[in-house]
Amino acid sequence: MTDMLEFGRSVLEAQPFSRLLGTELVVFEQGRAELALALQPEHLQQHGFAHGGVVSYLADNALTFAGGSVLGDSVTLEYKINYLRPAIGQRLVARARVTGSGKTQAVCHCDVFVSGDGTEKMCATAQGTIRKAG
């Protein structure tokens, strides 16, 4: 495990909400971050799918990690998410990348996939602005 991934995991571990949801940081490198989460019954909405709030939490957090990989300690200023299909499956993965960045802000994209039974399908896609904290 790289030092950068180890550092990123310590940041994630310091987020009580991410511990509550059981999020893992899978990839964290210059310009890129990947977060994953095993879907549990308490992550669902009334139709049995992952709640949109879980999907967008994961996208938002992955966008921030991707931006943070080039900016340092960062916050999400804003983002937009499109849900493509119901998130039905065992596991969510959010893959985020930096599309463009300056000294204090980065524009990032993130695709969220749901997997289960050997398949993986994109269930959401997001675009947002990350700002260096402080």
Add this chain to the structure above:
Amino acid sequence: MTDMLEFGRSVLEAQPFSRLLGTELVVFEQGRAELALALQPEHLQQHGFAHGGVVSYLADNALTFAGGSVLGDSVTLEYKINYLRPAIGQRLVARARVTGSGKTQAVCHCDVFVSGDGTEKMCATAQGTIRKAG
């Protein structure tokens, strides 16, 4: 309590993720919905504020309830959220309204406020599209 509010609460109660977070439906009427949540330690991120994922979950859900108030059973197609300030306080409230609607889709806005110590401040604002389910 109106029948509509009672019905809305039964929908919210059927969302395991909303029960996990402790969300309440405060207002649910034609074109308008208000959701609230008492902030708990497990809702925070590493800087001690409410995690963005909690704020956007509440906005997303309030947008869907607002849209659902005119469309019936509904899902969020997409939304965009701007965070205005760190959500520091005891309670989050998301107030959503329908800005325009047709037969199958509605465009809604939502402001999220954080309150505590007798003050209430807007901490996020969102705009999204809700679609009739099915």
Add this chain to the structure above:
Amino acid sequence: MTDMLEFGRSVLEAQPFSRLLGTELVVFEQGRAELALALQPEHLQQHGFAHGGVVSYLADNALTFAGGSVLGDSVTLEYKINYLRPAIGQRLVARARVTGSGKTQAVCHCDVFVSGDGTEKMCATAQGTIRKAG
């Protein structure tokens, strides 16, 4: 006419693209801006409505003026627009307001209306981030 409105009009007049489209600044005051445009045949798309690009240009520009009214010389960082109905009529008006602002950025909303034959209907709504230039 206030000095502020006069100043705003000189800024608009300095935008060749706004002159090409015939845009007027109707209101420009602390936290608020209103731009209008008489629809011409060359503003349309293939179905006879105002082209989405004209509607979003007007929204984008009104957002920037609203943000600029509190920040000074400004640029749009990003915005999102929902089209509510085809823009059929004689005149477009974009009404923008500041929803929240800090020292260097403002979050603004804008509604765009199309009018003609004595009626006025909202045809689009937008939300965006404006940043102080320089």
Add this chain to the structure above:
Amino acid sequence: MTDMLEFGRSVLEAQPFSRLLGTELVVFEQGRAELALALQPEHLQQHGFAHGGVVSYLADNALTFAGGSVLGDSVTLEYKINYLRPAIGQRLVARARVTGSGKTQAVCHCDVFVSGDGTEKMCATAQGTIRKAG
């Protein structure tokens, strides 16, 4: 030239606003569209860059063409755009692709590039929803 590109060009030619701006359809194939525009003095804003309205018009239109390539006659429901840098140069190119689609709607992405003096730089990136017309 393929029949599809020829057809797309006839659609673009039928948009008075696109003729006013001098837009060309460079690529139009299943899931992908590319629009380009030679920057003229009347496309600028007060600082000498392409007006944001020109950049977002091109992105919006490219998103609609990309969506239309899989849905048929289409309109943009909503989109979001982030400006990455001032659009300084001779030519704008908007490259759009379908990220996910169903029977009546498609989610598309578009990157806008500005070129001049042998270089090409991304100046904006957009994400939106396209809906089949009618």
